[in-house]
Amino acid sequence: MRAISALWLAMAVSASGVPGDPGETALRFLEKVRSRQLNLEPGGDTALAPQTSEPKRREIARRLSRMADDLGGDPLEVGAVHIDGGLAGVLVRKTDGFDPSHMQVFPIAVVKRGETWAAAPVPASFENTGFGYDEALRQRLAALQDWMLREQVLDLATLRDQSNERMRRNIEKALPAETLRTLDSQQAAGRFASACARRNLPEILALLGGLSATLPEDWPLRLKAAEAAVRAADPRRPWHLLMAENVLRVPVYHEEEDGEALVSIACLDPAGSGPQSATLQVEVIHLALAKTAEGFWRVDPPEDFLWDPGENEAPTDDDLDYDLADAFAGKLAGLDPPVPEPSARQAMEALLHRLQDGEFAAAVRLIHPSVEAGNHPYLRVARLWQFLRAPGAIHRAIPLSFQENGDRATAICQFFSARSPDRFDPRVLNFQKTAEGWLWIIKGGEATEAWARAEIKRLEETWQDRLLADCPxxxxxxxxxxxxxxxxxxxxxxxxxxxxxxxxxxxxxxxxxxxxxxxxxxxxxxxxxxxxxxxxxxxxxxxxxxxxxxxxxxxxxxxxxxxxxxxxxxxxxxxxxxxxxxxxxxxxxxxxxxxxxxxxxxxxxxxxxxxxxxxxxxxxxxxxxxxxxxxxxx
Incomplete structure (x- = not known):
């Protein structure tokens, strides 16, 4: 039987380049099912018989909708094809994922009408295609349907048996074993963080141990967690901290001894955390690494990376390392130094533009580093970012007053909210001149702060006039x-x-x-x-x-x-x-x-x-x- 299956597979490969062949027809059918653009009317995208009743069509449509959910977004490929005159059975595989449990084989019945092949509307069946049921035809149809169901099971088992080999090939395309072997523990942790930020699943899996001859004991959990994080629009924490676009990530600690290492990364997420993203703080991720027999440094993530999203609550580590979090500002200023603007007004305009429409990292480059202030300037700018980028809201910072005095400058902005558009909400932005140019500072000088207090008092009566200066x-x-x-x-x-x-x-x-x-x-x-x-x-x-x-x-x-x-x-x-x-x-x-x-x-x-x-x-x-x-x- 396996020899016959191999012969049918060979037929599929040799026929795959022929326009309108059964394999191509089955693929086209499933792509339309996946995009929910299938025309299920008689004479449309299937071989549906005109006499099919309306209730039956609705039932078929429901089945195909469930199939669309199963198809997901992974690429499809034609497997074995069995052709019997004007009838055919086609196996289509979904294999692109790395998790064997996600692999599927879809059996599709195909019929030939004249010179054109068309997919039957019901998977693995010639039902509702309008064939007359004489005994000889009944036997041919039954044999093809039995073949599709039997081969579906066998082909899926084969695919899953071969999944580790397939996975290794796909991983090595992204990060060859030779390259992985050259990385030290710090570089491996950095490469893992970079792969997460780029959502490069093969590279993530390589660093989680996917290229080891013996996979880690918890490999199914690692695979499932990484794949779910990459697929999610907004992955749960702590994956979110390594994958979200505007999170700042700074390595703050590294130690290594006897084939084991620990790398700690401090992260600042301007979107915040907790209920309604109320909490803004520097969060620390600890990555343990181990040297494998092949000479790779493997990332062994904490349990909260591997927690099943179906559970009610993720494990948490209550021992927040405050010393490492406090090192964030100093390390960041060393790795990504501030970039001043030529004038105070340009610094204000650049800061507002970056907070409103740019990248958080670009806004942070306008912060004046201060040992005394520590992380507070970064948290303050993150709070401004969070307000201006609040999901589902329209907030804008609009300059109302500006004063420059020596090496200090102050801007007063109305923080406009479309939900409270006539409410006065002034915010003060302070700037300081350095040898290289102007940067934002968390606290102004005595004179500028006095000016700001008096100016806000005046603006209480006049801010609407300034905002509406161009409204005649x-x-x-x-x-x-x-x-x-x-x-x-x-x-x-x-x-x-x-x-x-x-x-x-x-x-x-x-x-x-x-x-x-x-x-x-x-x-x-x-x-x-x-x-x-x-x-x-x-x-x-x-x-x-x-x-x-x-x-x-x-x-x-x-x-x-x-x-x-x-x-x-x-x-x-x-x-x-x-x-x-x-x-x-x-x-x-x-x-x-x-x-x-x-x-x-x-x-x-x-x-x-x-x-x-x-x-x-x-x-x-x-x-x-x-x-x-x-x-x-x-």
């Missing part, structure tokens, strides 16, 4: 004329981009406001609503039309917050600075009474303008609302 005040629109259609469309398109990206200054530069006492707060609140809502759109908003009348050019938009259609209308007015959105007049086409009340309240804000001007926008809005057929019911 509308006094009278009677002689302004309405913006052109193309201009208004361009302003709203730029607004949608700015709000979706959270660019507060860019968004405010596209707005105008009324001169009412609460206009500044109203503009900021509506900006916050727009930015927060943009995070929940199921697709990009689209302009539906431009409506002009009197001094108004109103732009209608269709958006889908939380998957529900919404129809805002943006009033655009002409100002000395060009066309701007009058943001505090927020209007939505609706059948909802609460929203109708809000629309009415918004339009009443125009009461200080000439009556005809206010009536003009009201008429445009009513026409806009009447022209939308798909307004959701209340």
């Amino acid at each position: 005040v509308i006094e009278n629109l009677a002689d302004s004329g309405s913006p052109g259609e193309a201009e208004a469309r361009a302003v709203v398109e730029a607004w949608l981009v700015a709000t979706a990206s959270g660019d507060v200054p860019a968004a405010l530069r596209l707005t105008a406001r009324l001169g009412m006492p609460d206009s500044k707060s109203a503009v900021l609140r509506n900006l916050g609503y727009e930015m927060t809502g943009s995070q929940h759109h199921s697709g990009p908003p689209a302009i539906t039309g431009v409506h002009r009348g009197g001094v108004w050019t109103a732009v209608g938009v269709r958006s889908a917050p939380d998957g529900k259609a919404a129809f805002p209308l943006y009033p655009v007015v002409q100002t000395p600075a060009g066309p701007r959105i009058l943001l505090e007049i927020d209007l939505f086409a609706t059948k909802n009474r609460s929203r109708e009340f809000l629309n009415k309240t918004a339009l009443e804000r125009l009461r200080h303008l000439p009556p005809a001007t206010a009536a003009g926008l009201r008429e445009l809005f009513l026409k806009y609302q009447a022209g939308i057929a798909e307004i959701p019911p209340p």
Whole structure:
């Protein structure tokens, strides 16, 4: 029987390059199943018979959906193929993973219609393909189905028997044994940390003992833990500390004696840890290493690396080595020295840009190292990073005041939050001039701190004016004329981009406001609503039309917050600075009474303008609302 199987496998290899052969057809079928793009209609991507009932199609679709989950993302390869005239059975293997328990063999029935092969919709079966069932055909179909099920079991057993050899070949491609043998214990630990940061699974496995003639006793645990960490979007700790993109990692300790070694790595994760990432601290990972009989240094990770994610709680080490954590700042400054900026203002701009949009390591290079301050400057910058990068939130640091005095400088920034856009949240950033240039320092001098306290007191009354410096005040629109259609469309398109990206200054530069006492707060609140809502759109908003009348050019938009259609209308007015959105007049086409009340309240804000001007926008809005057929019911 094995000789016959080998003959069928040889047939598969020789036929694999023929377009439209059974093996290629089976692969194409499974790729479409995996991507959930399979057309299951008769005449589609399978040999489904037209007379197949609808309940049966739904049952087949459910089975194929479960198969898509099993297929995962690993590459597929054709195994044995058995062809019997216009019928064929194909074994497709999933073997790319290193864990034998993840290997699978999928049996696929294939039929020939004219010159074209098509996969049967039910794996390992010719069911629902429309064949007539005379006795001779029944026997042929049964024989092929028996072959697929039998060979599936045998082929999977063979694959798993060969898994160690296959694994070793794949590992050696990433890190040859000769190269591994040249690494000392420090280099091996560093290579392991680097492989984790690059999520290079073969290299990680090489350093965990995968190239040893005798694998470690806990190899299944090591393999499972490493593979799960590499596959995870955000692996659990302590893997997270070695794999997450913006974690700073610094080796702080090394000892070696009699074929054993210990390397400790201090890590600072700006995302924090614990509930809601509330804790910011330097965490230390200890990696034990042992010299193997082959002359390799093997990493023997602590138990918390190997903990099964299915358990309720990971083991923890309560003996935090504070001395090693405290060495973080000094070691980091030696390994990655600070890079000053030529001027204090450039240092401020660079720091804010890196905290907002750059890499954490780049932001840290602007920190002035201080033996007295220890880790505190790094933790302070990490806290700023954490606020500005909070998941699901829109936060921005916007400079309000800046003063330079000798070798010291101070910036006061509003830390804007889309959830509390009209709340004053000032933060002070201090800078010091060194021989090479300007760096951020955790604490300013006496004079700069006194200036900052007095300036914050003044800003309590004026910060909104500074934030809205590019948002012109509308006094009278009677002689302004309405913006052109193309201009208004361009302003709203730029607004949608700015709000979706959270660019507060860019968004405010596209707005105008009324001169009412609460206009500044109203503009900021509506900006916050727009930015927060943009995070929940199921697709990009689209302009539906431009409506002009009197001094108004109103732009209608269709958006889908939380998957529900919404129809805002943006009033655009002409100002000395060009066309701007009058943001505090927020209007939505609706059948909802609460929203109708809000629309009415918004339009009443125009009461200080000439009556005809206010009536003009009201008429445009009513026409806009009447022209939308798909307004959701209340």
